Amino acid sequence: AQTVTQSQPEMSVQEAETVTLSCTYDTSESDYYLFWYKQPPSRQMILVIRQEAYKQQNATENRFSVNFQKAAKSFSLKISDSQLGDAAMYFCAYRSAPGGTSYGKLTFGQGTILTVHP
Amino acid sequence: DGGITQSPKYLFRKEGQNVTLSCEQNLNHDAMYWYRQDPGQGLRLIYYSQIVNDFQKGDIAEGYSVSREKKESFPLTVTSAQKNPTAFYLCASRTHDRKHYEQYFGPGTRLTVT
Numbered sequence: 087a088q089t090v091t092q093s094q095p096e097m098s099v100q101e102a103e104t105v106t107l108s109c110t111y112d113t114s115e116s117d118y119y120l121f122w123y124k125q126p127p128s129r130q131m132i133l134v135i136r137q138e139a140y141k142q143q144n145a146t147e148n149r150f151s152v153n154f155q156k157a158a159k160s161f162s163l164k165i166s167d168s169q170l171g172d173a174a175m176y177f178c179a180y181r182s183a184p185g186g187t188s189y190g191k192l193t194f195g196q197g198t199i200l201t202v203h204p
Numbered sequence: 205d206g207g208i209t210q211s212p213k214y215l216f217r218k219e220g221q222n223v224t225l226s227c228e229q230n231l232n233h234d235a236m237y238w239y240r241q242d243p244g245q246g247l248r249l250i251y252y253s254q255i256v257n258d259f260q261k262g263d264i265a266e267g268y269s270v271s272r273e274k275k276e277s278f279p280l281t282v283t284s285a286q287k288n289p290t291a292f293y294l295c296a297s298r299t300h301d302r303k304h305y306e307q308y309f310g311p312g313t314r315l316t317v318t
Contacts, residue, residue: 090246119305119306121306123309128311129241129292129311129312130309130311130312131247131294131296131309132309133306133307133308136305136306177246177247181305190235190252190254190298191237191249191252191262192237192239192247192249192296192307194246194247194248195246196244196245196246197244197245197246
């Protein structure tokens with residue numbers, strides 16, 4: 087079974103600064119998907135960014151980018167120019183590609199609480 | 205607007221009673237999922253359904269039951285056999301289109317059992 091580990095229970099950043107959230111995962115599969123979800127105080131889960139394992143290029147979405155290191159099984163999220171609205175719980179998640187053992191099922195990390203200071 | 209609806213937002217029940225949480229989606233998604241979230245923990249998968257009239261147990265299915273009679277609906281019943289039912293429950297859905305493989309989530313239902 088796959089596992090996802092977020093080793094930082096809490097992180098903080100000053101507004102307009104950059105912060106990186108860490109995520110590592112364990113899998114024997116070669117094809118899979120990785121995701122970062124944001125959960126603000128409303129508790130609505132919002133997709134931030136996604137990465138397909140077969141793509142070497144790191145995904146970016148505006149101020150959000152990832153550093154995907156497949157060999158190291160690492161998938162960190164970088165938030166640039168942090169804003170007060172970025173304050174939330176962030177979850178890293180893994181899903182197998184079609185044909186994989188956990189296709190369709192998301193495996194989540196424990197989450198990282200991000201605080202943004204004005 | 206397309207989306208996932210979960211009702212009610214807050215639900216209170218007495219211990220020993222079964223309770224059903226609603227999840228409806230109008231995204232024409234094929235697969236639907238139920239997750240449970242406890243304080244300080246990530247989401248854990250309860251049940252999922254890839255197509256109508258078919259569903260599979262997730263990692264923590266004991267004490268829960270589901271049905272998938274319609275593509276749009278995937279209700280979750282929390283039975284009296286679930287030992288610690290108080291939690292935040294999230295429903296999600298996904299298309300089978302490989303180009304759009306992410307899951308979308310509903311707003312959640314907070315269940316409190318006393």
